[in-house]
Amino acid sequence: MYWNPSIERMSQDDLRLIQERKLRALVRTVYDYSQFYRERFKAAGITPDDIKSLEDLSKLPFTKKSDLRDTYPFGMFAVPLSQVVRFHASSGTTGKPTVVGYTTNDINVWIESLCRGLVSCGVSNKDIVQIAYGYGLFTGGLGFHYAAEKIGAAVLPISAGNTQRQIELMRDLGSTVIACTPSYMLYLAEFAAKMGVDIASDTKLRVGIFGAEPWSEETRKRIEKKTGISAFDVYGTSELSGPLFTECLEKCGLHVWADHFLIEVVDPKTGEQLGEGEKGELVVTTLSKEALPLVRWRTGDLTYIEMEKCSCGRTHPRIMRILGRTDDMVIVRGINVFPSQVEHVLMRFPELGEHYMIILDRKEDGLDEMTVQVELSEKFKVDRISDIIELEKRVADELKSVLNVWAKVEVVNPGTLQRFEGKAKRVLDRRKI
């Protein structure tokens, strides 16, 4: 099933023509209407005439989160505020908040993208969609809300939190689809079990669409095994609009709608363009956005691109599951460590549960120490001291081989580590630097 079959299956040559035409128009528009971009282009020695084809993309300067912060609140807007119909804002975990704005058309493009995604995950007008993403300034709740309504599904706008109610309503109303963060889904499943509700057999839930934080293939397997649902990845950021791209039924990457978004992957350090299949930072140019157009936006998310036509029939390129964030990355004894790598290792151990914390300390001698606390699985049988010591050692060895840095592993009782209703914050950096 397709939401917009003629576009979703359009030939890649035709898509490219659309992208080229839209890129030229975008560059012209931002040069004429945005002082911010005009100055940037001038500093880079570029005029709109220099951008003729997609090959010229790399001549354009990047834009970054810091640009949005430095021009807070409206410095990067390219339309008068009278044309703006909505704002969203991010809380600014790493600094000042950032504000994004939308014209009517921006909202339409956003929702169109997510409608294509929902349908590609097999969601239809027969579904009841429980939206457990936060509503409000965060884009997750409202994005899913309007897209699910548009495809004709029934929406349960419950927002994040209030876990007991989530499970009661899921059971009583027969929600078939849930959208939330993957860590919240794990928490929901755990909470449901405590209430005596087995999501697999006592509810009609069949699809979950999970995003807003990087998660691993192993976490997918766990969610699917525990709850009997089919779990899909979704990607998007508030700057790009909100949740935009999902996996299709093939679960082989997330389709990025090329008629609205132009993607590249670059080396996070040098900014050099990387080829198909090479891992690096995702950079997105918005081809249709009006209020806040973004030229070569550095997302900070690490992934790689697959251009080949998907077996689902869609021709649009795919990005692979986000491997981590350049700014989630922690540096331990000079080595880059991504929490998602740690999660990936932990989830391979059936003896361990889903919840973990990464704690960083700096010892008196100046050396960094990384401790990974992880909950035991409730099913794990413990009787001998060596059961625990051997397990901790096997996990530590595996972490060492993946991360190239040694971590102390501490297993703890199930249910004792912090739970997260929104984005999980699994790194506790206690180093005084």
Added chain:
Amino acid sequence: MLKQISVFVENKPGRLAAVTEKLNEVKTNIRAFTIAEAGDFGIIRMVVDKTQEAYEVLKKSGFTVSLTDVIAVEVEDRPGALYEIAKSLGDANVNIEYCYAFTSGKHKALIIMRVNDIEKAKAVLSKMDVLFKGSID
């Protein structure tokens, strides 16, 4: 053969209290008890009168708890009694993974042990007529 309850506990204040509080909730008496400790964590092992109830309440309260088959040995109160038992098991190539003792008014001194080969151990100990075959209540 006896069922022993093993509980994983982090080495933090109040953990033992948390475990025993739960046992008290179901009015369970602890008959034998030991804590094996290793740095950040410990394992509480115990033999109780209401094993199933105790197991359920701990499990429900989120503890990592398991039931383990252990054997109990009656040891006479005379020099060399324990030595003979240990030697016979050793000669039969049975490894004692851990053991702990308890006494009560009702029974002789009992030693609870976990071994690597429970069937073989039972054979050896039965032959010596020291295997405890009763139940603990």
